Amino acid sequence: MNRKIKFFLLGLVFWFLLFLGWEWWTSYPRVRFGAVPPPETFEEKIDSILTNSLTQYLIPGIAVGIVKEEKVIYLKAFGYANLATKDSMRLDSTFPVASVSKLITALGTANYALEKGLSPKTKLDCLSIRQNKLPNKIGNLSLINLLQHRTGLKETLSLEGYLKRNQKTPLLDLMNSLSESEPDTTAYYSDLNFDLLGYVLEKAENQEFSKLIDQRILRIGGMESSFFTEDWPLDYLPAMGYQQTFLWKRLEPVDTHFGHHPSPSSGLLTTAEDMSKLLLHLSREDMGVFSEELRWLRHESETPAGFQQISLNKMDFMGHYGGQGGFSALLIYSPKLDLGLFLMSNSHDKADFRNQIASQLLPLLTR
DSSP states (O other), X not given: OXXXXXXXXXXXXXXXXXXXXXXXXXXXXXXXXXXXXXXXXXXXXXXXXXXXXXHHTTOSEEEEEEEETTEEEEEEEEEEEETTTTEEOOTTOOEEOGGGHHHHHHHHHHHHHHHHTOXXXXXXXGSOOOXXXXXXXXXXXXXXXXXXXXXXXXXXXXXXXXXXTTSOOBGGGHHHHHTTOXXXXXXXXXXXXXXHHHHHHHHHHTSOHXXXXXXXXXXXXXXXXXXXXXXXXXXXXXXXXEEEOSSSSEEEEOOOOOSSBSOTTTOEEEOHHHHHHHHHHHHHGGGSTTHHXXXXXXXXXXXXXXXXXXXXXXXXXXXXXXXXXXXXEEEEEETTTTEEEEEEESBOOTTOHHHHHHHHHHHHHOO
16 A cells, blocks of 8 residues: 555544544533333323433433413423533523524514504515615515415525624624525525514514514513523523534534524524413413414414424424524424423434424323
């Protein structure tokens, strides 16, 4: 073998071993719970599933809430919010729920539309957008187009965008990335649709999106610890997001980035306590505080616009998945089953643990 090739291969092996050593040194072991007696009660069976999931799926911490027959029947947190400081995951631990944020933005859009007497088919150009006129092809889109991701808008990956991902980009700069877009009514899931909704609401109301949503939805829903963050990371929040290491069965911190600040598509920071309130309101439908908003969002469909149709264990639910950096979430509910469930975790869902855990819990809840 040529000596140069031999030294090159040895160098690669050296750097690979060095990477593995560094990965081990900077990562954390999986969360483990001591032996527990066989579960007997309903609550103990749920506890068992959740504590086992921490080890099985390499999850640092998880919080779960369950609503049945319009009551919160289960609400607990397990594991750690931060492995370095050993801060426990608590019901008041605050961290991102990624695209579950879209449910709040959808409700905020409906609340604004109902106040102004707008239909879901209202064109964006019909809103009173101050200062900047929307590009023609954007202005011809309707509210329901954005809520249903029927705009053709797509995020474009570029080296420049990757290098600037740590920069704080105001929501008002959104038009810079849309001015050359050519949207149509093609269905394509994209965060741009909900970020554009937030931009439109902010401009039409001449009020910051985070404050607008706080007044119209979060306060009404009693979600006093929730907010759309305008900055990230926040030093006063102990929660850290994690992912599984490349080789070792260990956990390493991972950065979470938002396209805009605030991010109507994924920037909601909330707690398990607040998520249980949201789930309760949604599951009550016509009897809940968001009954009018949900009715407006349905718009000729059983599933409210902005909500996903989710099937688990051959049962149909409405809700949304969320995954952003080192954080994952899932919220589902079914008025027909009179049942709802959410889970939120500070872990990247590489193993599809959201569906796996929910699928294990549902048999206990539908007996």
